[in-house]
Amino acid sequence: MNKLRSTKELHALRESLKKDQKNDRISLIVCGGTGCETFGGHDIYDAFVETIKNKGMEDAVDIKKAGCQGFCERGPLVVIKPADIFYQKVKKSDVQKIIDETVIKGKVLENAIYTDPQTRKKIVKRTEIPFYTKQLQNVLRYNGFIEPTSIHDYITVGGYSSLEKMLDKMSSSEVVEEIKLSGLRGRGGAGFPTGKKWEIVRNAPGDIKYLICNGDEGDPGAFMDRAILEGNPHQVIEGMLIGAYAMGCRKGYVYIRAEYPMAVKYVQKAIDQANELGILGQNILGKDLHFEIEIKKGAGAFVCGEETALIASIEGLRGMPRAKPPYPAVSGLWKKPTCINNVETLANIPIIIEKGASWFNKIGTENSKGTKVFALAGNINNTGLIEVPMGTTLREIIFDIGGGVTKGRKFKAVQTGGPSGGCIPEDFLDTPIDYESLQKVGSIMGSGGLVVVDDKTSMVEFARYFISFSQNESCGKCVPCRIGTKRMLDILDKILGGKGTESDLSVLWELGKTIHETSLCGLGQSAPNPVLSTLKYFRNEYESLINKSSDGKTPEKDKEITPENVSTK
Amino acid sequence: MNKKMQKNQESPDIELQKLEDYIDKFHTKFDNSDIIPILQFVQDIYGYLPCDALEFVSKKTHIPLSRIYGISTFYAHFSFVPRGKYTIKVCIGTACHVRGAEKVNAKLEELLNIKNGETTADYKFTLESVGCVGTCALGPIVVVGTSKKSEACCGGPLKSGRNVSLGDKFHGQVTPENIEEIINKYQGETDE
Structure with missing residues (x-):
């Protein structure tokens, strides 16, 4: 690849790539997301390559392995373009048939197409499947269609055109203004206005500033960032470049969990390609823009998703958070102004620059603009990855897109926001999703994991699960989190063990509130949420466990808390 | 987390050459931020963090062993004992x-x-x-x-x-x- 020396050259490259693209050719897109890989997607891909080679059809058919298509439950997925035929649960034995029947004769293979479980209707086209029709894909628009390992694929569909537009037409302050106007808020969970953060970093004194992409997606039940990094890494890099230009950062880091080996590989490959093409490095596209990106791999600590802990981890320290202020935007990595943005936030940036803030802020609710990617998991029929406008209700997501609860069981609760979020009962399913409304019902937006549980699940046990997770991942720096979560866990164990008393519930409540108010970082502050929300909405389950324990015998008298009967870890 | 760094009698003498080559690639003066990638490399090639390797890393990089110990015990991925295939x-x-x-x-x-x-x-x-x-x-x-x-x-x-x-x-x-x-x-x- 030759280095591009100007935006014109990038434009010319895109045009020539577009011209080379043969639109009349049939292309087979095999989903290469981790979900489909787990079902043997890679073997399917290999089988297609081999079959096409054996038949000497290399010139007639394109075969691609793209990122996650979202409908993981139905994997391995194969989409055939331009007819848009959607094959699901593809088996190795189907490969030959797909080539013979569909590719050569244009016939649809009945046994591999999707059947709507509710209407029993067979649906051939991807765009007509309810799982997809109810979505609005902005961030994920190219996910599943372009090859994540090919920068040319990304450029062909219009990638890096926002970078081009920005370098040609916008000043750095105009970029910040545009992002502010768009109303984009941090997709990592806290929802801080991105434009405002950028402005603070931009205005911070000093020449050295850093931009960090937070891909330490530790929330169990969340896999949005993983799918974006694995499916379209260049979009995140473009977002980072725009940020670097706006804020004057010369160095960026992508912090990725070590549990995501494929994401690490793909992002590294994307960085290498961008360097080679002159899209990263010194004098990018001949302009006065210098930016390099390095990957930092996590080492298995949930708390490192917290920004100050993440900074400590990059600095090579134990990943422990520190008190804020000063905020990283003022004093972050090596005490320099540092902007930390979530993967999905950065993936939104090129779209805003491309289509304009006024286009973006028409989507969503008054205070939460744009779309949000959610990961559907748990006892739900259509597990996978979806993207909907802010303001969509939980009911629409769970029942219309998600296809309802598995095995025809009854819905009990949906847990949003991972261990930091809460459990939302059926009464609130019509809540339109945005940052504020979820907080109002005792949960949080979080990074976007939605775990549905059915009526078989014990909510007390479920709450215990989260507390034990947070307890395990507590870094130990501050007392409320380290000891408080341990005490909450002890009490929950006591209740589950049939020895709970009425007063345990009030202690749990009070303890939860105290931990929330006094912990140092977000992990501690939000750790009690699963317990507090279940206490609020499913108190009867706690009570029935307590009453059950008193059956036949008198309930154990409440022990006074003394140093002797308080166990230490 | 109960982790203890110990000399393991059962483990055979470890080959340090690969590690030396890797560390030498850094060339520049070491700063703290290099330590996690180095430990990840150690864990990758040996499957765990052998005590000898850590002592070697400490000598080579002048990062105190106590600090290396602190980091190794904090992150869940690091193990001080040999692991299965x-x-x-x-x-x-x-x-x-x-x-x-x-x-x-x-x-x-x-x-x-x-x-x-x-x-x-x-x-x-x-x-x-x-x-x-x-x-x-x-x-x-x-x-x-x-x-x-x-x-x-x-x-x-x-x-x-x-x-x-x-x-x-x-x-x-x-x-x-x-x-x-x-x-x-x-x-x-x-x-x-």
């Missing part, structure tokens, strides 16, 4: 949890006759749990990886011209019933 990671993330990951873990403990966190006597398997591997849609998930050169377990070394392969092998929708079959497959594999 295959690391079986049971995902206990929320989605896998509600779909019965605990039962899978119990079955694995029974099959391998070890507790979660332990290694079998023949150093073939290490069983551990992992927070979430982000493949929630297909829970419960069990990930099997080799402690050294994790790519090799996924159908041999990378073929040229092929897409990057996924290092560890993911098994989705695992049940106590089908986990036995999966383990047997690895049991049967002979050392290359």
Whole structure:
């Protein structure tokens, strides 16, 4: 690849790539997301390559392995373009048939197409499947269609055109203004206005500033960032470049969990390609823009998703958070102004620059603009990855897109926001999703994991699960989190063990509130949420466990808390 | 977290050459931020953090051993004891949890006759749990990886011209019933 020396050259490259693209050719897109890989997607891909080679059809058919298509439950997925035929649960034995029947004769293979479980209707086209029709894909628009390992694929569909537009037409302050106007808020969970953060970093004194992409997606039940990094890494890099230009950062880091080996590989490959093409490095596209990106791999600590802990981890320290202020935007990595943005936030940036803030802020609710990617998991029929406008209700997501609860069981609760979020009962399913409304019902937006549980699940046990997770991942720096979560866990164990008393519930409540108010970082502050929300909405389950324990015998008298009967870890 | 750094009598003398080559690649003056990547490399090539290797790293980089110890104990990925050829990671993330990951873990403990966190006597398997591997849609998930050169377990070394392969092998929708079959497959594999 030759280095591009100007935006014109990038434009010319895109045009020539577009011209080379043969639109009349049939292309087979095999989903290469981790979900489909787990079902043997890679073997399917290999089988297609081999079959096409054996038949000497290399010139007639394109075969691609793209990122996650979202409908993981139905994997391995194969989409055939331009007819848009959607094959699901593809088996190795189907490969030959797909080539013979569909590719050569244009016939649809009945046994591999999707059947709507509710209407029993067979649906051939991807765009007509309810799982997809109810979505609005902005961030994920190219996910599943372009090859994540090919920068040319990304450029062909219009990638890096926002970078081009920005370098040609916008000043750095105009970029910040545009992002502010768009109303984009941090997709990592806290929802801080991105434009405002950028402005603070931009205005911070000093020449050295850093931009960090937070891909330490530790929330169990969340896999949005993983799918974006694995499916379209260049979009995140473009977002980072725009940020670097706006804020004057010369160095960026992508912090990725070590549990995501494929994401690490793909992002590294994307960085290498961008360097080679002159899209990263010194004098990018001949302009006065210098930016390099390095990957930092996590080492298995949930708390490192917290920004100050993440900074400590990059600095090579134990990943422990520190008190804020000063905020990283003022004093972050090596005490320099540092902007930390979530993967999905950065993936939104090129779209805003491309289509304009006024286009973006028409989507969503008054205070939460744009779309949000959610990961559907748990006892739900259509597990996978979806993207909907802010303001969509939980009911629409769970029942219309998600296809309802598995095995025809009854819905009990949906847990949003991972261990930091809460459990939302059926009464609130019509809540339109945005940052504020979820907080109002005792949960949080979080990074976007939605775990549905059915009526078989014990909510007390479920709450215990989260507390034990947070307890395990507590870094130990501050007392409320380290000891408080341990005490909450002890009490929950006591209740589950049939020895709970009425007063345990009030202690749990009070303890939860105290931990929330006094912990140092977000992990501690939000750790009690699963317990507090279940206490609020499913108190009867706690009570029935307590009453059950008193059956036949008198309930154990409440022990006074003394140093002797308080166990230490 | 109960981690202790100890000289392991059973472990053979370790080969330090590879490590030296890797560290020499840094050339520049070391700063603290290099230590985690170096430790990750140590864990990659030996499968754990041997005491000798850590002492060597400390001497080479002038980063105190106490600091290295502090970091090694903080992050869950680092281990001070040798691990089995295959690391079986049971995902206990929320989605896998509600779909019965605990039962899978119990079955694995029974099959391998070890507790979660332990290694079998023949150093073939290490069983551990992992927070979430982000493949929630297909829970419960069990990930099997080799402690050294994790790519090799996924159908041999990378073929040229092929897409990057996924290092560890993911098994989705695992049940106590089908986990036995999966383990047997690895049991049967002979050392290359």
